[in-house]
Amino acid sequence: MDPEFKKAVDFHRHLCLDIAVGYRAAKVLMREMGDQMKNMKELVALVGNETCALDAIQEITGCTFGKRNLYLTQVGKPVYILQNTKTGKAVRAYCTYWDTFDHAQLRKLRKEATAPNATAENKAAFQKLTDDKINEILNAPDAALFKIEHVTLPPPPKSGKYDAEPCGNCGEQTNVALLLEEGGKKLCKECLQVGVH
Ligand SMILES: [Zn+2]
Ligand SMILES: [Zn+2]
The missing domain is CATH 3.30.1330.130 (60s Ribosomal Protein L30; Chain: A;)
Structure with a gap:
């Protein structure tokens, strides 16, 4: 390799x-x-x-x-x-x-190779197809x-640094651009999702 x-x-x-x-x-x-x-x-x-x-x-x-x-x-x-x-x-x-x-052939051989009753031949056939295609990609x-x-192109917006404020529910410091207003409070996305916090 x-x-x-x-x-x-x-x-x-x-x-x-x-x-x-x-x-x-x-x-x-x-x-x-x-x-x-x-x-x-x-x-x-x-x-x-x-x-x-x-x-x-x-x-x-x-x-x-x-x-x-x-x-x-x-x-x-x-x-x-x-x-x-x-x-x-x-x-x-x-x-x-x-x-x-x-794609259909790859899916078919993968399904056969990973089935509970897969034979050594099934596994070998999938392995061979994968190996052949990887070689094809590497050498084409x-x-x-x-x-x-x-x-x-215009450059993508810079990411990384951000201003943070505490979320109105959990109090955790969160990127202000990602806090969302709900019921007069600014909430983080985790608090807006059901079941988190
Ligand atoms: Zn991968
Ligand atoms: Zn929160």
Whole structure:
């Protein structure tokens, strides 16, 4: 296994199709960004959906949730962006690989392999399909996996620092922008949810 890919797999703690896709996305985005990547402090990653690929993006690009330079945009697509927030210049990769991927076959073999009465053959068949597809993803040309575009975007809003006030119910210090007015009190989201506090 490529040592850099192994780092992503180790961080994620398992080997799967999406970690391979995330690894390839990170690599192509970093290469296409070129000089725009010189200052890590200006770099952000934007990811369109929540999948295992996120862990490879974090490990390979160095943009992480903890550093607040990774944004989950929830646009609901396998789209990965690296951006220089100073210039606005970004590279966007939409994963086309899944468009033609046989999801039904994968689901069928997974179901058979994880059923209580699964045979060794069932398990081997699922393992083989997974291994083959991971190899395919790792070795495919970039153009077979992604639609890649150079775009200029407004930088995402800075996150992390916030002004806090106590919640009108639990008294816990909460980001003022996230306190919601109810019955003349400003309440935190936990207090507004039934069954919490
Ligand atoms: Zn995974
Ligand atoms: Zn509260």
